[in-house]
Amino acid sequence: xxxxxxxxxxxxxxxxxxxxxxxxxxxxxxxxxxxxxxxxxxxxxxxxxxxxxxxxxxxxxxxxxxxxxxxxxxxxxxxxxxxxxxxxxxxxxxxxxxxxxxxxxxxxxxxxxxxxxxxxxxxxxxxxxxxxxxxxxxxxxxxxxxxxxxxxxxxxxxxxxxxxxxxxxxxxxxxxxxxxxxxxxxxxxxxxxxxxxxxxxxxxxxxxxxxxxxxxxxxxxxxx
Amino acid sequence: xxxxxxxxxxxxxxxxxxxxxxxxxxxxxxxxxxxxxxxxxxxxxxxxxxxxxxxxxxxxxxxxxxxxxxxxxxxxxxxxxxxxxxxxxxxxxxxxxxxxxxxxxxxxxxxxxxxxxxxxxxxxxxxxxxxxxxxxxxxxxxxxxxxxxxxxxxxxxxxxxxxxxxxxxxxxxxxxxxxxxxxxxxxxxxxxxxxxxxxxxxxxxxxxxxxxxxxxxxxxxxxxxxxxxxxxxxxxxxxxxxxxxxxxxxxxxxxxxxxxxxxxxxxxxxxxxxxxxxxxxxxxxxxxxxxxxxxxxxxxxxxxxxxxxxxxxxxxxxxxxxxxxxxxxxxxxxxxxxxxxxxxxxxxxxxxxxxxxxxxxxxxxxxxxxxxxxxxxxxxxxxxxxxx
Numbered sequence: 173x174x175x176x177x178x179x180x181x182x183x184x185x186x187x188x189x190x191x192x193x194x195x196x197x198x199x200x201x202x203x204x205x206x207x208x209x210x211x212x213x214x215x216x217x218x219x220x221x222x223x224x225x226x227x228x229x230x231x232x233x234x235x236x237x238x239x240x241x242x243x244x245x246x247x248x249x250x251x252x253x254x255x256x257x258x259x260x261x262x263x264x265x266x267x268x269x270x271x272x273x274x275x276x277x278x279x280x281x282x283x284x285x286x287x288x289x290x291x292x293x294x295x296x297x298x299x300x301x302x303x304x305x306x307x308x309x310x311x312x313x314x315x316x317x318x319x320x321x322x323x324x325x326x327x328x329x330x331x332x333x334x335x336x337x338x339x340x341x342x343x344x345x346x347x348x349x350x351x352x353x354x355x356x357x358x359x360x361x362x363x364x365x366x367x368x369x370x371x372x373x374x375x376x377x378x379x380x381x382x383x384x385x386x387x388x389x390x391x392x393x394x395x396x
Numbered sequence: 397x398x399x400x401x402x403x404x405x406x407x408x409x410x411x412x413x414x415x416x417x418x419x420x421x422x423x424x425x426x427x428x429x430x431x432x433x434x435x436x437x438x439x440x441x442x443x444x445x446x447x448x449x450x451x452x453x454x455x456x457x458x459x460x461x462x463x464x465x466x467x468x469x470x471x472x473x474x475x476x477x478x479x480x481x482x483x484x485x486x487x488x489x490x491x492x493x494x495x496x497x498x499x500x501x502x503x504x505x506x507x508x509x510x511x512x513x514x515x516x517x518x519x520x521x522x523x524x525x526x527x528x529x530x531x532x533x534x535x536x537x538x539x540x541x542x543x544x545x546x547x548x549x550x551x552x553x554x555x556x557x558x559x560x561x562x563x564x565x566x567x568x569x570x571x572x573x574x575x576x577x578x579x580x581x582x583x584x585x586x587x588x589x590x591x592x593x594x595x596x597x598x599x600x601x602x603x604x605x606x607x608x609x610x611x612x613x614x615x616x617x618x619x620x621x622x623x624x625x626x627x628x629x630x631x632x633x634x635x636x637x638x639x640x641x642x643x644x645x646x647x648x649x650x651x652x653x654x655x656x657x658x659x660x661x662x663x664x665x666x667x668x669x670x671x672x673x674x675x676x677x678x679x680x681x682x683x684x685x686x687x688x689x690x691x692x693x694x695x696x697x698x699x700x701x702x703x704x705x706x707x708x709x710x711x712x713x714x715x716x717x718x719x720x721x722x723x724x725x726x727x728x729x730x731x732x733x734x735x736x737x738x739x740x741x742x743x744x745x746x747x748x749x750x751x752x753x754x755x756x757x758x759x760x761x762x763x764x765x766x767x768x769x770x771x772x773x774x775x776x777x778x779x780x781x782x783x784x
Contacts, residue, residue: 179739179756180703183749231606245754251744318704321541321746328770 181246184255185314186239191234191262192307198266199225199303202273210289214280224228224273231266235259249317250393258389261382262310264305268378275372281365285357288369291350295343295376302383308332309390316394326394335350336387343380347373357376397471398647398680399687400478401490413632413708418625427629428636429682435640436678437671439573450515451495452502460657462505465781466774467650470497473774477766488766489730494646495519496770501778503771522727523763526718530737531744533714538745541706556607558625564600565632566713567729570634571595573720582669601625624705638719639731640681648677705728707747710739733763 201224208217238259242252259317309332312325350373354366361369410424419427425666457463472724474493477719506637541562572592607623652669713733722729736759743751 179736179759180748181750181752183471185749245752247740247743247751247753247756248742249749315617317746317749319546319551320706322542322547324547392497 173268182241182341183332184242184246185249185310185317187238187241187308188255188259188262188310189314191231191238191259194231194234195262195266195269196300196303198224198269198308199300200233201227203271203296205273205276206293209276210293218277219293221273221276225270228266228270231263236264249321250313254389258310258386260394261386261389262306263336265306265379265386268375268382269299271375271378272372275368275375278341279364279368281368282362283360284322284365284369285360288350288353288357291346291353292372293374293375294347295350298339298346299376299379299383302336302343302380302382305332305339306383306386309387311335313390314395321394329390329394333387333391336383339349340380340384343377347377347393397475397494398644399474399684400558401543401647401681401684402642410632410636413628413712415746418628418708419632420706424632424684427633429685431633431636432640432685433678433682435637436644436681437640437674439637439641446553451512451519452497452510453512454505454509454653462573463657464654466498466501466505466778467654469501469774469778469781470494470650470770471647472777473497473500473770476773483760488655488762489523489732490643490646491730491765492523492763493770494649496767497648497774499767499769501775504775504778509612518727522722522729523733525738526722527733527737529718530715530734531741533718534710534738534741535745537714538707538710538742538747541710544746545620546617546706552619555620555623557604559627560600560607561605562709563603563627564596566596566627566631566634566716567599568596569591570637571716571722573638618706621705624709628705628708631709631716635716635719635731635735636710638716640678641720642672642682643731644677647680648673651677696709702780703748707742710742710747711735714741715736732759 201220204219205220205224208220209216215272239256244252248255251367309329312329316322316325316329351370354361354369358366362369410419414421414424454463457466471494474490474497477493477496478488478490499511499516508671540636541558544558545551545554568588569592571594572587575587575591641765648669652673655673656671715738718734718738719729719731723733736756737749739751740756742748
């Protein structure tokens with residue numbers, strides 16, 4: 173009887189995990205771009221930065237598909253709005269990575285103090301950590317549902333959320349340090365390079381900010 | 397009619413098992429075919445009589461030909477409606493259809509007074525109650541399974557000790573119903589003490605030993621699902637059995653009425669349903685499963701991928717228990733309703749990841765329109781037959 177095939181709607185969790193994978197890919201590609209940028213291999217860096225843009229497009233497409241399938245017709249174990257908000261935040265992670273890539277493409281800087289470049293590279297590395305944790309958290313959310321909202325699995329999820337928050341904290345610290353350094357070095361930097369670096373820092377810290385927002389939404393999903 | 401039931405409804409009994417990947421569609425067809433027949437032949441008696449005599453007052457039908465034509469009209473109307481509904485993918489109940497058909501010709505012949513409205517109300521109430529009970533039962537069963545097994549600190553170990561209890565419980569119900577249906581016992585207490593508990597105990601011991609001997613998996617949840625995968629084959633079989641017991645009445649109730657007229661020459665007398673009619677109904681269902689059910693189950697198996705084995709077990713176990721209890725009470729209830737109720741129950745327990753609300757709405761609407769439509773069609777066919 174056809175009713176059985178129609179009664180069970182497609183769960184949004186597998187596509188959400190897929191989306192998280194693409195987001196992680198985007199951030200990882202950005203990190204590669206940052207490394208090339210650090211090594212002043214600008215031609216190669218440009219190619220990789222364009223790749224970031226392409227991945228962000230793919231994430232967008234998956235996002236649209238999930239949105240279209242998440243109609244009010246669905247009856248789910250978690251709140252629909254929480255899922256939509258989560259998806260929005262998760263997608264913003266890829267958006268922030270793309271923004272950073274754009275800034276990288278905008279100009280080739282002159283000499284940037286080594287210290288500053290190192291912090292930027294570090295922020296990129298930490299961003300990957302945040303994106304990885306978000307992916308882990310949404311996979312764990314699937315397990316939470318699978319286990320019938322077991323206390324033990326919910327506990328594991330809370331730990332992941334806390335980890336994301338601590339990564340975000342760390343990046344925030346790096347961000348402040350970087351801003352200070354830019355102004356301490358204002359004699360060595362041109363106006364344009366300073367503006368360029370500060371924007372890269374801002375977009376980079378956005379990645380972990382949005383990761384934190386995603387984690388926040390997952391927390392809400394668990395207390396429907 | 398029996399064929400239509402087999403083709404349509406019988407797939408329900410195995411659908412959750414196929415959907416959860418416990419068995420292949422081919423295996424499902426074989427198991428369902430055999431068990432639907434067994435259920436119809438051995439368990440089908442009292443419900444058959446309820447539908448045949450209960451819904452309309454047969455003493456008001458004085459001419460034997462009316463009963464014969466009426467029964468044919470009812471059967472044709474129900475089968476026709478079922479066919480149309482299937483074509484459009486509408487989930488209608490065979491029980492509704494045949495009751496509608498009987499009521500239809502009854503009203504055309506003798507007016508509204510012929511319908512036993514008390515009985516009708518009881519039947520309608522059971523339609524509302526069966527999904528509700530299915531939902532409550534499945535909610536409780538799934539919650540209990542997740543509390544005892546999935547949420548325990550050692551899911552695999554808990555599954556080893558707790559799933560035999562569930563298997564045992566399933567067999568307690570099967571055993572008890574076996575006594576009431578096959579042996580025509582009256583006392584529920586005897587049924588449970590003498591048949592249910594021993595059957596449950598044996599099932600418990602066997603499953604306990606088997607699970608101790610071989611169970612291997614690293615991921616606890618996969619391990620738990622593996623256990624329930626095997627249990628689900630049993631619960632699906634159980635649903636098929638109870639489905640046969642209940643729904644054979646839809647096909648052969650009117651046939652039995654015709655038979656009573658043909659052999660005794662009068663209507664409304666209390667005659668037992670002959671075994672061979674039950675066998676015929678059972679065979680019809682089995683053939684329906686084999687010829688058409690296969691295709692249905694194959695689609696089901698491919699499309700329901702969101703259902704896991706613990707959920708499938710909860711749905712099956714609850715639906716089967718509710719259906720068999722209703723069958724013991726002599727209420728003609730629909731397997732479809734109960735299973736739909738059970739699915740929603742597991743959904744409410746936050747077990748199923750996504751249920752299509754629109755389809756639930758469609759199902760509920762179809763529950764309400766089936767009786768009037770079958771009644772009208774049956775009435776028209778009856779009028780035509782009487783004119784001819």
